[in-house]
Amino acid sequence: MALFQPRSVAVVGATEDRNRVGGRPLHYLRTFGFEGKVYPINPKRDTVQGFRAYASLEDLPEAPDVAVIAVGGDHVQGVLRQCAARGVRSAVVMSSGFGETGPEGVKRQSELVTEARALGVRLVGPNAQGVANFRSGAVLNFSTMFMEVPPQDGPVAVISQSGAASVMPYALLRERGIGVRYVVASGNDADVSVSELALAAAADPEVRVLLLYIESLADPAVLAQAAALARARGAAVVALKSGRSAHGAKAAASHTGAMVNDDALVDAFFAAHGIWRADDVHGLVNAVELYLACGLRSARRLVVMSHSGAVGVVCADTAERLGVALAELEPGTVQALARIMPGFATAQNPVDLTASLLSDGSMFGRTLDALAGDPQADMFLIGVPVAGEGYDVPGMAADTARFLRRTGKPVVVSAPQPAVRAAFHAAGVPVFGHETDALAALHQVTRHAALVQAASLREADASPASAVPAAGRDTRRTRTLSEAESLALLQSAGVPVVPHRLCHSAREAVQAWQELGPDVVVKACSAAIPHKSEHGLVFLDRRSEEEVRGAYEECVARVRTLGQPLEGVLVAQCVRGQREFALGVKQDPLFGTAVMVSDGGKYVEVLKDFVVLLHPFSEQDVLDRLATLRIAPILAGVRGEPPVDLQVVAKAAVALGRFAAARSGQIASIDLNPLIAGAAGAGGWAVDAIIEQEESRHE
Structure with missing residues (x-):
């Protein structure tokens, strides 16, 4: 460019x-x-x-x-x-x-x-x-910043729609001694977009970390190309997308004249393409040293090592809060540590070297050597809460640098003293002033690596039709299908649907009860009345011919009173499970087919405990995202309850996404609520659904 x-x-x-x-x-x-x-x-x-x-x-x-x-x-x-x-x-x-x-x-x-x-x-x-x-x-x-903070070329690019949000990361990186090659502030993004500029920066083979500040994402297809180009050569893309809150979105619009994107879709887009989403400017730059030191490397289990027991406990607490598991060291590793450390030291994780490190500096390197081969140890945090005269700080830094190069595993150091940090930094070891920042960097880089791996797998499996759509303007007319029509389409898509019959007489309703009973649900079926329960048009647990006949006649009478057309009365088997879920599909002109999965019920919008995925995605993608919900521990089974059959939820979500994406010009939206899931292995059933069909013209 x-x-x-x-x-x-x-x-x-x-x-x-x-x-x-x-x-x-x-x-x-x-x-x-x-x-x-x-x-x-x-x-x-x-x-x-x-x-x-x-x-x-x-x-x-x-x-x-x-x-x-x-x-x-x-x-x-x-x-x-x-x-x-x-x-x-x-x-x-x-x-x-x-x-x-x-x-x-x-x-x-x-x-x-x-x-x-x-x-x-x-x-x-x-x-x-x-x-x-x-x-x-x-x-x-x-920008005045380049007069105040001298530049230095390096492996980082900062691409931003905002001037201030371009030079703040630049200044923070330079303060840490990290060179920056590109700093771009594109302003209103009226023509050349932040995505195009990101694509150009991603094409530079020497750029290893790409930092983005985005107020409006108008051309996600181009950003997807940039992310793919970065992934192909192991570069990391981290984005700060402003406008999460209602006030933030309004401010972003007034700042650049930006178009506000649906934030849940932005989250899903970033996850789908292996882009890590930062919460603020600090989060945008915090992990850059670790990206440069070890690249994108997936890891799950942490080892904490320090000569302070308090630091070990604090790190363990913080790791748990972030969802980072501490490694259970192998017996052989524990025995090796016990031979190195004094009897009162802790040869477990967190590893406490105690103040003995002051009198025996070789203990530091020997402990690292003992930990290096443990198969459970994926990543390391070394806490140096105090050091100085009497401590071999240059030796500790050199030992850590050798350990990092030899193992290739993510390693960070926390040290509050500037002189200590300087020694580790000079040795090429990522070092932080506080344990929280160090752990946050480990969490980010290792989880980001998993995102990138999943995105690469999806890219390998995706067909050309799975690409993000080009931006455009849709003019559309929609038609809401009845519940019976909607359930029939979902069944054809491979979604398990509750056994049911559409009846046009009381006699047919009774016959359906005899086939589906002993207890059934009776519901009016009218495309003009999508929310039937609000009008008293749903009758649960009908167990006799008299109850079924009465429910049928009540449906007919109430719909007539509402002045709406009646397509029939739906009689469905009364199914019970362990948990209700809501699934929805939205066709977005920018991001393509999006599928939402959440806990079921009427409080979905208030509780906002849901995940959104962009087609194409796998069942494992759904399961991984469900594990991030606040209700995830409940779904795993609590107080003697068996775990919920999440596999049926994942299969249904994938089927919905595939079905809707193949009919992107025909299906406007799908609302499946509830999908009743049983205990693990028991399956589940879509009980109610509304599908909107569209006739659209893309311009």
Whole structure:
């Protein structure tokens, strides 16, 4: 992408003052060693900041690869036309006053982008802080941060829609001594999107960690390509998507004129493509050192080692809160540790070296050697709560670095003292000031690795039709099917459905009871009345001919009173299980077919204990996501109850996703509530469902 690797740059609106938007890029191009041609455009000066100036783009000796536009918003469209006339194909529009300002600004922005596309010019922005490549010195950016925090090239890229959210991670990484190659703030994302910029950064083979800040995800298909490209070479993608809360979503929209995405779908999209979602800027950068040290490596069991028993206990507590299991060391490992450590030390996990480390520095390395071969030990946290005179800190750091290189397993150190951290950092060991940050990094990198592995497997199995749809506008009309029609379609899709009959007379209803009994459920069947229980149209536990006949007649009378059409009365076998689940399908124009699975009942929307998966996904994907629900311990069986048959839920979810994705132009939504699941191995049944069919036209 020319924006990242320009050979020549024009700055329209160039100024001598390096502290103005039109002056800062020129200062950076000179300061950071850009070796290409620089063309300031300023009709009132012969030179600007030591560069020869030109009156207009037309006067340039060549067509520059990129133009930086730093003029008032009212003049941007005119400059755009000059760019096109001179053969400039890429522009960074720093000017504001567009989509971020409201409806009039949105209109101006739309007109600008429409004309740019017609002229063949790609735009970053408007309202963009700009692009920076610290390898080449092509810093087309006006942030003050690069004057305050000296840059250094490195294996990290920061791609952001926000200026502040691009330089905050940059500053935090540089404070830790980590180099950053690309820092991009794309502003309103009106043309070249944050996803396209991420794709360009992911193509750089030396970028090992890609950090994203996203306010609106308008082209997920492109971001999916970027994630796949990163996965293919072992690079990690971490994203901070703002707008989780209602207030946050509103603020994001006012900030960049962004379109607010359904946050649950964003979560599902990130998980499906192996992108780790950070909660805040700290979470965006916290694990970068560990990614760079060990890459994406899946691990489940933790060993804690320290010369403080208190640190071991605190780490064990924090690990449990994060869902990180402590390893049960093999008997051979415990025996080896006992031979190394004094009798009062703890040869179990957490491993407590005690203050004996002060008098015998070799104990540290020998303990690591004993732990190295334990098959239960997947990852390590080494707590160094205090060290200094008398402690062989350089030796401890060297031993840890050798251990990390030899085993390849994730290893982190926590140390509150800056001098101690500096020693481990110099040895190439990821080090943190606090145990919580160290454990959070381990949790993130190892779980992220599992996400990436699952995404790679799905990619290998996916058909071309499974790709994320291109963004577009849907105009649709929908028709709600009756319960009988909906259940018939679900049965054809492979979802287990409760045995039932659609009856058109009391005699047929009685006959159905005789076939399905001894007790049945009687329900009115009308597409116009999807929520039957609210109108008293569901009769449970009908056990006799008289009760069934009476329920049938009551259904007919009540529907007639409501003035709605009646397609018949549904008589269904009364099935009982251990747990009710709700499953739903949504066809999203950006993300494709999404399937929701949650605890059943009427409190689904209030409790918000649900998971969303994007087609294609596997039964194991469903089971893994169900394990994250708050009700997961209940589903596993408590107080003598057997575990719930989650396999039937997983099979139903996969069947729904496959069925709906194959009919993306026909099925608008599916609401299956409840799916009654029995104990493990007993199966389950879809009891009620509503399907909306659509006639759509994609534009």
